[in-house]
Amino acid sequence: MAMLETEAVSVRFGGNLALDGVSLSVEPGRVTGLIGPNGAGKTTLFNIVTGLLAPTRGRVLVDGADVTRLPPYRRAHRGLARTFQRLEPFVSLSVRDNIRVAGQISNTWRRGGRVDVDQEAGRVIDLVGLAEVADRDVAELPTGQARLVELGRALMTKPRVLLLDEPASGQTEPETAAFGRLLHRLADQDGLAICLVEHDVTLVMGVCTMIYVLDYGKVIAAGPPEVVRADPAVIDAYLGSAPTDPT
Numbered sequence: 562m563a564m565l566e567t568e569a570v571s572v573r574f575g576g577n578l579a580l581d582g583v584s585l586s587v588e589p590g591r592v593t594g595l596i597g598p599n600g601a602g603k604t605t606l607f608n609i610v611t612g613l614l615a616p617t618r619g620r621v622l623v624d625g626a627d628v629t630r631l632p633p634y635r636r637a638h639r640g641l642a643r644t645f646q647r648l649e650p651f652v653s654l655s656v657r658d659n660i661r662v663a664g665q666i667s668n669t670w671r672r673g674g675r676v677d678v679d680q681e682a683g684r685v686i687d688l689v690g691l692a693e694v695a696d697r698d699v700a701e702l703p704t705g706q707a708r709l710v711e712l713g714r715a716l717m718t719k720p721r722v723l724l725l726d727e728p729a730s731g732q733t734e735p736e737t738a739a740f741g742r743l744l745h746r747l748a749d750q751d752g753l754a755i756c757l758v759e760h761d762v763t764l765v766m767g768v769c770t771m772i773y774v775l776d777y778g779k780v781i782a783a784g785p786p787e788v789v790r791a792d793p794a795v796i797d798a799y800l801g802s803a804p805t806d807p808t
């Protein structure tokens with residue numbers, strides 16, 4: 562069963578129908594892509610899923626339960642975590658402390674019991690590959706590594722659903738390749754349901770088993786990478802005539 566579903570979600574900002582009947586489903590143990598041109602509605606959909614925005618129509622389900630009317634913190638309690646397109650770490654804290662803070666906060670509400678914050682922070686720092694810079698201030702890090710801090714903070718909440726908003730932007734090519742392997746691992750080994758918004762088409766095609774394509778607020782295509790990549794409507798709206806082939 563899907564861990565996260567949106568059912569015919571629409572949202573209107575004045576005269577702008579930013580999302581128009583968007584239904585998607587994110588399975589556990591999989592990375593699901595959400596791609597499309599600038600302004601297509603991807604971040605808006607994340608805002609609706611996490612409860613920062615209310616839809617005009619439609620529903621959001623987590624593990625089969627309707628969360629459409631729940632505030633963001635209660636959705637987090639049900640296992641939703643996200644990272645943001647614009648980075649907002651505590652810049653004057655070290656990498657380790659940024660990650661510890663997220664564990665301390667989630668310890669106040671996590672139903673599965675408190676975790677040993679220091680031990681879990683160490684595990685997460687190793688997992689995301691930040692061990693060498695763990696004691697540096699986040700302000701000193703290049704964007705690519707700062708994005709990993711943000712992912713680490715999300716992982717400290719022990720989420721079931723992870724929403725990632727352009728996590729590879731600012732990463733170097735080797736960083737993005739390592740990031741792709743990390744996403745595979747989080748899905749395969751930890752069973753996370755991951756939804757990835759990303760403009761790096763090579764990454765998306767390489768890690769996603771299912772991809773939804775949004776254009777002007779509508780899903781114009783959905784399917785595995787090889788199907789989406791060959792879809793004329795997707796090539797026309799987003800990929801262009803020479804889509805990246807990671808194989």
Ligand SMILES: Nc1ncnc2c1ncn2[C@@H]1O[C@H](COP(=O)(O)OP(=O)(O)OP(=O)(O)O)[C@@H](O)[C@H]1O
Nearest residue numbers: 574577579597598599600601602603604605606646
């Ligand atoms: N709070 C808001 N109020 C009014 N309009 C908004 C608001 N948030 C988003 N929009 C509009 O909704 C549409 C979708 O924007 P959104 O940021 O979700 O696109 P996106 O697919 O995430 O784009 P990008 O790839 O550039 O991040 C745009 O037309 C945007 O201007």
